[in-house]
Amino acid sequence: MKLLFKLISLLLITAIATVGFLAWYQYQRFQETPLAVTPENALxxxxxxxxxxxxxxxLADKKLIEHELLFFAHARITDKAAQIKAGEYQLEPGMLPDEVLQKFVSGQVLQYQLTILEGKTFNDILADIRKHPNLEQTLSDVDGQAIMRQLGAPEGMSPEGWFYPDTYSFPRKTTDLAFLQRSYKAMQTYLQKAWERREPHAHIKTPYEALILASIVEKETGLPEERPLVARVFLNRLEKGMLLQTDPTVIYGMGEKYDGNIRKTDLQTDTPYNTYTRAGLTPTPIATPSKAAIDAVMHPADNSKVLYFVATTPGGASHFSETLEEHNQAVREYILNRDKAKEQKP
Structure with missing residues (x-):
């Protein structure tokens, strides 16, 4: 009887050891086996x-692993089961189970991107947001001022110019409002910092006025390096009580009536944004200014009396003038160069 008991005990111990070895072996193989990642199941x-x-x-349903119990056990053994984070993940071929688990714990979710370009209007920006397939749309029927209220802006504030141009990364299902909030805060932060470092000017009394002028500089500048000098032209005009007389403001005031051409009658038609008929700055920005345009307004070109500028060639550098006579000559040369360029086109 004792012999039988010993034999049974030995068999049990052997069986337990065998099962334990097989389980350990399976677990080791599982840890060393990459997930079966394919283009179809990588997301x-x-x-x-x-x-x-x-x-x-x-993971097992998507054929990424064979044994869901082993992944579950590994997460429990490593004490990471409760640390996984929700989101969309990009899995790569060759990833081991522990690398995947670490990714889930780190929250390194897949990021999508959308760029806000300088010089774009708020309507342009909103159109790009609405077309992005990975942003959750919540603002389709809300006007600009209502959006600004949701962002915490003062009542009645226009959204124009308030969204910092940059490339933003975000996980899928980020809301359009959350996206705009990041850009709005970025513009607020940069504008305030730039304002604190500015060279004071009597006719730019608030950060918002600087933002307005920066948007005009942005739309009027052909070459980035000319921004400080363009800003100086407009500041000099404000000092002298001259009209700004800048076409982009007229175009903005025309709205949907603008067909790609600006005519003499357009320059003479009064709107709140027509700087040929109204003195001073426009009521709001006319586009999203770049960091460089904001800096140009805060730190314009030094010791310059320039009051006029015109491109020397279509799309090229500008000629800056202190007198109307010199400016008119530059305009005549520009028209001559433009006509020559048209004649040379095939």
Whole structure:
């Protein structure tokens, strides 16, 4: 009887050891086996509220792993089961189970991008946001001032010019409002810092006035390096009580009536944005200014009396003048060069 008991005990111990060895062996193989990542299953989403057991089953359902129990066990053994974060992940071929688990724990979710370009209007920006497939649309029926209220701006503030031009990365399902909030805060922050470092000017009394002028400089500048001198032209005009007389403001005031051409009658038609008929700055910015345009307004070109400028060639550098006579001569040369360029086109 004792012999039989010993034999049974030995068999049990052997069986337990064998099962334990096989389990250990399977676990080791699992850890050393890359996930079966293909183009079809490389995008993996952990939905909010998912637990590690659900994630393991999802990995198995997508044929990324063979044994969901082993992934579940590994997460438990490494004490990471409760640390996974919801989001969309890009899995790469060759990734091992522990690397995938680390990715889920780190929250390194897939990022998408959208660029806000300098010189664009708020309507342009909103159109790009609405076309982006990975932004959640919540603002389709809301006007600009209502959007600004949701962003915490003062009542009645126009959205024009308030969104910092940059390339923004974000996870899928980021809301359009959250996207705009980042850009709005970035512009607020940069504008305030630039204002604190500015060279004071009697006719630019607030950061908002600087933003307005920066938007005009942005739209009037052919070459980036000319921005400080363009800013000086407009500041000199403000000092002398001259009209700014800048075409981009007229175009902005025309709205949808603008067909790509600006005519003499357009320059004579009064709108709040027509700087040929109204003195001073426009009521709001006319576009999103770049960092460089804001800097140019805060630090314009030094010791210059220039009051006029015109491109020397279409799309080329500008000629800056202190007198109307010199400016008119530069305009005549510009027209001559433009006509020559048209004649040379095939």
């Amino acid at each position: 993996f989403e952990i939905k909010p509220g998912s637990n590690i057991r659900q994630v393991a089953k999802q």
